[in-house]
Amino acid sequence: MEKTDLKSLASAYLQAHLPQSAIQKQAVEIFHTLDIPTTKHEEWKYLNLKNLTNRAYLFANGNVAEVAIEKARSFVNVYDEQNANVLVFVNGVYVPALSHIVSPESELKVGNLRQARSQYAREFEKHFGQYADAHQHIFAALNTATDAEGAFIYVPNNQVVAAPVILHYIVATDAQNLLVQTRNLFVVGTSAQVTVVEHYNSAESAAHSLTNMVTEILVGANARLDHYKIQNEANHSSHIGFTQTWQLQDSYYANTTVSLSGEIVRNNLHIGIDGENCTAYMNGLYVLDNRTVVDNHTVVDHRKPHSHSNELYKGLLAGNAHAIFNGKIFVRQDAQQTNAFQSNKNMLLSPHAKVDTKPQLEIWADDVKCSHGCTVGALDEEPLFYLRARGIAEESARALLMFAFAQDVLERIQLASVREYVERLIAQRLKMEI
């Protein structure tokens, strides 16, 4: 009988689509040596992928139906940013008709990664496959092995890109389970700055989808990248994402990951701080209900002295939702005077919701400041009574307090249109008016 598990399907796909480059060939080799992780694997202890990886998927293969594009259009339109570069990918395929670039090319080289391979060959060759380490991660290996589409963003030295880059990744499938590979490469040159927003959405459907995403990022010396990842897929859609950021000296990188729905969402966010005097923010917010499972694995690797990392992940969990947080902080022997802060706070709103949270600190330098803490709690009674005593109905008072709980992460969203969009979605979820 034909095997339909993900590993077998992917192997067959790779056999039929022989890779081109040395990096891809190597990724195929790695892919074959690895297995789909089970909960016996330390990094996947709380996340059971069985349902996800035993399904038969169709590999999205570079064609996208007109009907899917039509469905995608509504997701692109709800997002209100006047002056932005917009790139839209539907079922993993770049859709120029829904995309538009407003920044001049001298300021920003941007486009579909697959085209960038030839169009910006020099930049592509220099950076592609250099940052994301596929050796530990079968999904990253698979992603590298396939010739995936996605966003290529290159900001030349000293350019400050005024218009943000908004990336929409939309899955719209009718009948068949779909596996989508997405690959991004962002390079921010010396003293350059840009804001990038990744939006993940999917249309309601009976069929399942799985997006396997890898994003590689270089933040050059004295550069700044504000990076958002907003996940609001339908409840039959899953996501396995691996983001590897590499920071050079004096750079600033702020990642904000907001997860609102989906079936299974796994985010690996790895930041390598390979220069002095860097700042890295990892902000996270997950507001979940139904049976959504969201697993955030973050790693910040302090390799050089005098840098700051600041991590704040917060979650509101209703229904049967399950959140997993694993935050690793490495401070290497050379990384003296590192300042690393980590906090994970969760609020359980239902007896069936669940959280597994685990900080992991490995510190080899002696002159460092590190702090971490995690909490799991319920809504406080005192504030609730105070609000009710002022006339606010219990349901509204609860919503107000939940929104307030999310507020310190929301405040870290610098781009107003993103903040308003996320606030609107959360308010809707909490059935409140803002």
Place this chain on the structure above:
Amino acid sequence: MLSIKNLQAAIGDKQILKGINLEIKPGEVHAIMGPNGSGKSTLASVLAGREDYEVLGGEVIFNGKNLLELAPEERAGEGLFLAFQYPVEISGVSNTNFLKAAVNAIRKYRGEEPLDAVHFLRLIKEKMKLVNMDQALLNRSLNEGFSGGEKKRNEIFQMAVLEPRLAILDETDSGLDIDALRIVANGVNTLRRADNAILVITHYQRLLDYIVPDYVHVLYQGRIVRSGNKELALELEEKGYDWIKAEVEAENA
């Protein structure tokens, strides 16, 4: 307006209120005094609807309704207001948004249209003057990082905005310096009308120089053991609570 008959309440298995009787009519100011731990805040909390307390017996009628059957928000809708002894800090909820939610929730309860932004701001501006409320405090999170005095002032500011029928002020004077006390008392006095009433809980007579009560009651060990006019407050100021304690114990012996 408010009629309390033989009210008894407990927290856990500890009975704190042991049969309170009190009648408050429109236009009146009542003061409840008494040593620490005698049950003053408990009475205020039971009236406002705090669920930690179990009502063991008695009844409370407010505007013809059985108050004890109403949820806290419904009591507020009926026009009950408690200025908390320890106002809670709520991070992430701005003072202004909170007030707007409160104003409109109460309007909704009364079947009125919500106030739009313009009218709401006008209302806020007007009431801010009443208690010298700082605009900066309005934009901050509710009570977060406020000084003791700012918190108390914020309570009275809320009272001014919500215009309750019955306001219960639980030790609003404690921790206030004399200037703040005057401002707060002034605010309260401006809000006095023939159709509303105020219940002032304090254990110092000082506040009562400014908010002059029609009646003074002494609460001790869960009962009102003395009632009188404002002279009683002066007497307590002069002699302390010990003589009352002694008298009560003599009566019980």
